[in-house]
Amino acid sequence: MKNVLIIGASGLVGSYLYRLISPECNTVGTFQNYPLDDSVYLDITSIDAVRKIIDETQPDFVFLPAALTNVDFCEENKEACFKINIEAVKNIALILKDKKAKLIYFSTDFIFNGQNGPYGEEDLPAPLGVYGQSKLEAEKAVRENLVDYLIIRTTCIYGWEPQEKNFVVNLIKKNRVGSLVEVASDQITTPTYAGSLAALSWKLAKAGKEGIYNITGSTVISRLDFAFLVAKVFSLNRDLIVGVTTEQLKRRARRPLNGGLKIAKVEKEFGIGISGAEQGLLEMKKEKHG
Numbered sequence: 001m002k003n004v005l006i007i008g009a010s011g012l013v014g015s016y017l018y019r020l021i022s023p024e025c026n027t028v029g030t031f032q033n034y035p036l037d038d039s040v041y042l043d044i045t046s047i048d049a050v051r052k053i054i055d056e057t058q059p060d061f062v063f064l065p066a067a068l069t070n071v072d073f074c075e076e077n078k079e080a081c082f083k084i085n086i087e088a089v090k091n092i093a094l095i096l097k098d099k100k101a102k103l104i105y106f107s108t109d110f111i112f113n114g115q116n117g118p119y120g121e122e123d124l125p126a127p128l129g130v131y132g133q134s135k136l137e138a139e140k141a142v143r144e145n146l147v148d149y150l151i152i153r154t155t156c157i158y159g160w161e162p163q164e165k166n167f168v169v170n171l172i173k174k175n176r177v178g179s180l181v182e183v184a185s186d187q188i189t190t191p192t193y194a195g196s197l198a199a200l201s202w203k204l205a206k207a208g209k210e211g212i213y214n215i216t217g218s219t220v221i222s223r224l225d226f227a228f229l230v231a232k233v234f235s236l237n238r239d240l241i242v243g244v245t246t247e248q249l250k251r252r253a254r255r256p257l258n259g260g261l262k263i264a265k266v267e268k269e270f271g272i273g274i275s276g277a278e279q280g281l282l283e284m285k286k287e288k289h290g
């Protein structure tokens, strides 16, 4: 049986990975602030703690979804962001350098400026803000220090999560208590169901794939139209969803407007189609309501 270490198993992506992989492998998942199931505490900024858990678990696969993911918080807290999103990732890569483990690192379309998305794996990154910059630097650290790695770029992930912070869960929660939600009509993305992301990431890892792969849903859509799709699937009140421009939202960090990612590479190599936004939302709904 293979050994799998999921660093950040308490997060959105990590929790889907943990539920998927733990029945199949000896799996250890970590948390920092929000313990989940039988996850163990780990702060990735402690090199000794990271080394210890890797020595103890002897992983064949290390999934690394752990990161500071709040884009606006990162914009205002560059030092903390770089410490977790770059330095810690670099240290993990260095520790794994002489180990048998494959590293699966998760990155984002925020490494691009959003002038001409959706983006392919070969397109030239040009991040608009601190978060995107940190993820791009981390990708570089992974590439420079490891041979056996997967960098999985993704975007706009949705699914059930204990902290209820992703776009879809947040929208459902607010809509059901009658709150208006403003949604950007000028941000184009390719929404990604966390269940599909976890399944495909695991498939790529087991197939021995290496390098950079985009994994997102197949629908290119504005955030506003995606919100209307959420309303349709989860029977929400559409009137409580208000379209605004990104500028009107006055967020700290700039967003790539024409973002999203192309998935032709992964679809071609696996001969499969990745489901679209409506299908992903229906799968998410089914997960809870059967």
Ligand SMILES: NC(=O)c1ccc[n+]([C@@H]2O[C@H](COP(=O)([O-])OP(=O)(O)OC[C@H]3O[C@@H](n4cnc5c(N)ncnc54)[C@H](OP(=O)(O)O)[C@@H]3O)[C@@H](O)[C@H]2O)c1
Pocket (backbone or CB within 6 Å): 007, 008, 009, 010, 011, 012, 013, 014, 030, 031, 032, 033, 034, 035, 042, 043, 044, 045, 064, 065, 066, 067, 068, 069, 070, 084, 106, 107, 108, 109, 135, 154, 155, 156, 157, 158, 166
């Ligand atoms: N969500 C998206 O839409 C999106 C889009 C593109 C790319 N990504 C990338 O995909 C990955 C997963 O995203 P996600 O949405 O699953 O993130 P998330 O829900 O915010 O989870 C982040 C995870 O990182 C852990 N963590 C944070 N700081 C840590 C530290 N110093 N030491 C150890 N663990 C730490 C958190 O632990 P606690 O919660 O227990 O504190 C949590 O398990 C990230 O790398 C993100 O950059 C996400």
